[in-house]
Amino acid sequence: MPHATAAALRSRRPFTVEFGKLSFSLSTFLAAALVLVISFAASLPRPWWALLTVYVTAQPMAGAFRPKVIYRFAGIAAGAFVTILVAPNLQNSPLLLVLCLAIWIGLCIYLAVLDRTPRAFLFQMAAFSSAVICFPYLDDPSNIFTTTVSRVEEMTVAILCVTIAHRIVRPVDIREVIHERALSFLSDACRWTAEAFGTHHTRLEYEHRRKLAVDVTELGMMAVNLRYDPRFARATRDTVRELQHRLAVLLSIASAAANRLEQLRALNAVDAETRTLVSSLIASLKSPQDVAETLDEDLVSRCRALAAQHLCSAEWTSLLAANLLERTAEFIETLHIARGLVRAFAEGDLDRPTQMHVASGVDEFPLARDHGVALLAGAAMTTAIMIYCAAWILLAWPNGAATAAFAALVTCSFAAQDDPAPAIGQYLIATLSTFPLAALYLFVILPRVDGAGMLIVTLAPALLWMGYIQADPARAAHALPMLSCFIVAMGFLDRFQADFAVFVNTGLAQLGGIVTTLVVTKLFRSANSRWTASRIVRQNWADLAQLADPAQPLAANAWTARAVDRLGQVAARMALASADDKLHAADGLSDLRVGRNIIRARQGLAQHDALTRLAIEAALGKVSALFQAQLAAHHPLPGNARLLDALDRAIDIVAAQQVRRADPTLMALVGMRCNLFPHTYSRGAAA
Incomplete structure (x- = not known):
């Protein structure tokens, strides 16, 4: 699962409500309300699956929804197809059926961890939908086709409602997001380079390079979304790709120039002209962009002229100085072009900057992949599912079938992390802390509620609060377990049912899935x-x-x-x-x-x-x-x-x-x- 940049979290003041988080929570709640209304009107068998899917698929930092909708629908279709293909043909061999499903879901997790682009949503949804559709009916797969159609309908309604609600309440222009990220990168790069050309090169490398490198990668991930929006022509996508390559090169050139300067200082070989040029460059980098761009051509000419003077000698210090000046000139030229690309992208004037493009030979910005870590995640998922099903069958646990579905949800949520165990531990604690609230609603509040309208109004305080937590990066990890515990414990059906035994069994199924996932993760993926x-x-x-x-x-x-x-x-x-x-x-x-x-x-x-x-x-x-x-x-x-x-x-x-x-x-x-x-x-x- 693609994952977002670990930006510094702002300190929160008590009782302060942030509009962005509130709008996310409100739009998600509107989607949830719409899902409940449609589910009850259409008599969908399990409205709570649709409601849970709303909050599983709603992500505050996800950006554009169009590609994610496509991938999620494709994932649901793939999971449903495999379920219909496997379950009826292996219904007389439960062990073989469990093994095939475990291998399939493990393969989906492997591909999701391996592919760090938005395509990972396809594999995650395929794994989740297979578990949700098939596991609760392994003991009687005779009606698996009807069940599959029902689950697909519920999840499809949920995804459509989330997409519509978020597009209406909080529309996201991916071009604005890309433009802001690119401007932030250029600003950070200029500040880092100016400081690195000072006397703090080594310290500042470790302090800033993480954000700069991650920003370049995330720019490409956001650019993937452009291909799904017909408003943006190919020239726009090409501009973003070229900008991404320019920024990637900018990072290494700036670092190289600062490194050469540091070595020259160690040799006490920085002449007066070079020192003056470096001071001019630092002043330019600290100037406003429009002022700095007017100085670029003069700085490049001075760098090249001074480099030619140093190349008259074959002494090492002269070669070092020439290298410094050449890299500095390249940095200024690359920065100038990058600024032009950013400005043209924001203004929509894409004809002019395309003349500055250099054929990169690579349309995409390929990401590094680790097959070993992905294989480990897939193997852990396969083993965990087999353990769940073995415990369920041996104990003859009525609600044990749901354990595998909950475990699949937990594993999919944290599959991309190096060591998911701490996050799963927090998931367990958040789930336990939500049971009292779920019991309060189920046995005290909901018996007094009549009709879908009153139900939605009654659920609003809890769901809006949890949705607001989901939008807060510092507390988002607690939101999904709270929502899943609350929604599943409610067991929203077409008619109200408050059965304490069912409530306890459902809760134990959730806890069993989380605990088993935690144990298997500790055994398989305890790498730091x-x-x-x-x-x-x-x-x-x-x-x-x-x-x-x-x-x-x-x-x-x-x-x-x-x-x-x-x-x-x-x-x-x-x-x-x-x-x-x-x-x-x-x-x-x-x-x-x-x-x-x-x-x-x-x-x-x-x-x-x-x-x-x-x-x-x-x-x-x-x-x-x-x-x-x-x-x-x-x-x-x-x-x-x-x-x-x-x-x-x-x-x-x-x-x-x-x-x-x-x-x-x-x-x-x-x-x-x-x-x-x-x-x-x-x-x-x-x-």
């Missing part, structure tokens, strides 16, 4: 965030080893997208790790810069003679070997003397061919040396 971060880092090393191998195909933009995505994932997890954790040495920004330099070096191979190509390929081969060694060792390793010699030799050969211009290949080799040997400030022959 550091373990997951380590896996992501190692995947990046594997990609870098392949990227540096000249014999392998080069997919530059696809690699950059995955690297930026992983940077955000790792930084978010390492924010929870201790300061002395060794994994902090696996600097994601450094790996991103190395990868970009590898791409530049490989792209420039064809422009050099055979001797130069051999030297560059030899250096790249040793870079590939270093990342392969890190992959085998499971931790970062320093570069060895042979790699340093190979890089120095390639730098000397390419530098000897300079004609007062910055060769991208030379700048890439210098950048690789700076990142792989950050504390080696001199070179033997050219020091």
